[in-house]
Amino acid sequence: MTALAAERSAPPRTDRRLLTGAFAALGVVMAVWGSRMPALQAAAHLTAGELAVVLLGAAVGMVAGLQVGGRLADRHGPSRLLVGPTVIFGAVLVVLGQCRTLPSLVLGAAVFGLAHGLLDVGANTCAVHVERAYRRKIMSSLHCSYSVGALGGAALAATTTWLPYDVLFTTVGAVTVLAALATVPVVRAAQHLDDTTGSACTDDEAAPSSSRATVWLLGALAAGCLLGEGAAVDWSAVHLHSLHSGEATAAAAYALYSAAMATGRLFGDRLTTRYGATTVVRGGAALAAAGLGAGLAIGTVPAALLGWTALGLGLSTAVPSLISAAGRGGPRAVAAVAATGYLGLLTGPAAIGALASLTSVPAALALPVLLAAAVALAAHRALEAR
Template sequence: MTATAAPPTSAPVGALSSRRLLSAIFALLGVVMAVWGSRMPAVQAAAHLGPGQLAVVLLAAAAGMVAGLQMGGRLAHRYGPARLLAGPTIIFGLSLALLGMCRTLTSLCLVAVVFGIGHGLLDVGANSAAVNLERACRRRIMSSLHCAYSLGALAGAGLAALTAWAPYHVLFATVGILTAMAAAAGLPLIQSAAHLDTPAQPDPTQHDDTPQLQPRTVWLLGFLAAACLLGEGAAADWSAVHLHTLHASEATAALAYAAYSAAMVAGRLFGDRLNARFGPTAVARAGAALAATGLGAGLLIGSATAALFGWMALGLGLSTAVPSLISAAGRGGPRAVNAVAATGYLGLLLGPAAIGALASLTTLPAALALPVLLAAVVALSAHRALDSK
C-alpha cells in the first residue's frame, strides 16, 4: 500500500484518539509479558518443573508466537490490522489467567501455545496499525508507541515485585481478566479508527498489493531486528548474572535490567523527535554504535559500576532501532512487518540460549561480546536496510 507524497499537514481527525488507543495496547502487551516473566519461578515451583521442563513450556509459547506471527501477517494483509487488536488481546489476557491455573507440564504447554498465538497475532496487528497511523499522521510516532510497551513492561515488573507475597495465580487472573475487559471495552474505538487500516490515499499508479521492498531488504531488516532483540534478551536474562559474577550485591545486580529498561524508555521517549530532526538512519547508527562501545567498555573494564553503565548504554543505544526497522518494513505491507517481527523474535528467543552455550565454553564476559558485535553490525549496516527499497 503506497501513499502519495504530500506536504506535512495536521493529523487527521481521530488520529490522536487512535494513537492513545495503540499506546494502551502496546502498554498492555508489555504489562502481560512482564507479569508472566517476572513470576516464572513461582510457576516452575507450583508445577514442580525442572529447568528442562520449564524450557519446554517456554518453547511451546515461542512456537505459538511464531504461528501467531505467520497467521497475523496473512490476516492483516487481507482484512486490515485493526481486526487483530481486540480479539488477540482478549485471548492474550485470558490465557495468562489460565496459565495461573495450570499445575502440570501438559496443561502449561497447551495454554502456553495459545498464549503465544495471542501474542503473535497482537504483535503483528499493533505494529502494522502503528505503521499505518504513522503514515496517516505524516510524522514519526513508532518510537513513542514502543516506549508505551517499555513503560508497560516496567509497570508489570514493578507490580509483580510488589505482589510477590501473594499467590501468583491471583496476579495472573487479575491482570489477565482486566486486560481482556479493557480490550472488550475498547472495541468500539478500534472499529471507528479507520486510519489504523488505511494510512493515506493510495497512489493511483500502483496496486495496493504491490510490494515496495525487495525481499533482500526485508531479510536484512529482519536480521538487524534479530540482532537488536538478541541484545534485549541478553539484558533480560544475563545482565543481573553478569553483575553477580563481578561480586556486586544482590540489590545492585537486580538493578542491571532495571537500568537497561529505564534507559530504553528514555531513548524511546525522545526517539521520534530525534528521528524527525536527524533521520532514522543516523539515529539508529549512532545509537547502535553507543550500544556497542558502551557495553563493550563495561565488559573490558570488568567492574560492577562500569558494567551497570554498559547495560544502560545498550538500552539507550538500541531503543530507537527496532521501531525504525518496523517502520521501514511497513513500506512492504503487513506481510513484511510480519516477516521482520518473526525474524527479529528469533534473536530474542534464541539469543540468551546462545550466550549461555558460549559462556559454558568460554566465560560469560566473552559470551556477552556477541551482543556487542551484533550492535556494531547494526551500526555499520543500518543505512543499507533503512535507506533501501
C-alpha cells in the same frame, strides 16, 4: 476542503491512544507472566527441563502467530488483530494461573504465544498506518508504552509477592479482557488503523523496497537488536555477579537497561524526525556497542552498569525504526521482520550461554557488542534501500 477531508487530515489522536494502550497491555501481561514464572514452576512441580518445554511452547506459538497474523492483516486489515487477540491473551493468562500439569501448561503457553504474535503484528502494522496519517514519527513513543507497561507489570509482580500468582494472573487477565472489549466501538470507528493511503513521507523516509532481500536484512538487524535485549534480561545480572557485585547491584543492571530503553524511546521520535532514522539508529547502535564493549573491557562494576545502560539507550530506537521501514512493505513484511527479530531474542541467551561455557561470561557478551556494531554498519543499507 470538505468536512470529510478535514476530518481525515486531522491527527488521529484517538487511534494513537488506542495503540498506546495495546502496546502497554502487551508489556504488562508479558512482565507479569515472566516475573511470576518461578511461582508457577513451584506450584506445578516443574523441573528446569519441563519449564523449558513450556517456554518453548510459548515461543512456537508466538512465531506461528506472527506468520498467521501477517496473512490475516494483509487480507482483512490489521485492526482485526487488536481486540480478539487481546481478549485471548488476557483470558489465557487466567487459564494458565489454574494449570498444574505439564500438558495443560504447554498447550496454554502455545495459545498465549499465538495471541502475542497476532497482537504484535496487528499493533505494529496499525502503528505504521497511524504514523503515516500523523505525517511524523510516532513509532518510538508507541514502543515506549510497551517498555513502560513492562516496567509497571514487573513492579506490580514484585510488590504483590504476598498474593498467590494465580490470583494475580486472574486479576490482570480479567482486566485485560474487559479493557479490550471496551475498545470495540473505538476500533470500529477508527479511521487510520487500516488506512494505507494517507502517507506523506519526507524524502529520506520514502518507502524502502519491499524486496525479499530488504525484508530479510531488516529482520536480521532486528534479530541483532533483540539478541541484545535477551542478553540484558538473562545475562546482565550474571555479568555483575561475575564481577563480585551484591544481589541488589546485579539486579540494578537490568533496571538501568530498561529505564534507558524507555527514556530513549520517549525521545526517539523527536530525534528521528530531526536527524532521520538512519542517523539515529546508526549513532545509537554505535553507542550501544562502544558502551557495553567498554564495560566488558574495563571489568569493574560501575563500568558494567554504565555499559548496560548504554546498550539500552543505544538500541532503544532501532527496532521501532526497523518496524516502520518494514511496515511500508505491508503486514507480511512486518510479520517477517518481527518473527526474525524474535528468533534473536529467543535464541540469543542460549547462544551466549554456550559461548560462556567455552570461554567466560564477559567474552561471551562480546556477541551483542559485535551485533550492535553490525547494526550501526548496515542500518544505512536497510533503512534507505529503494
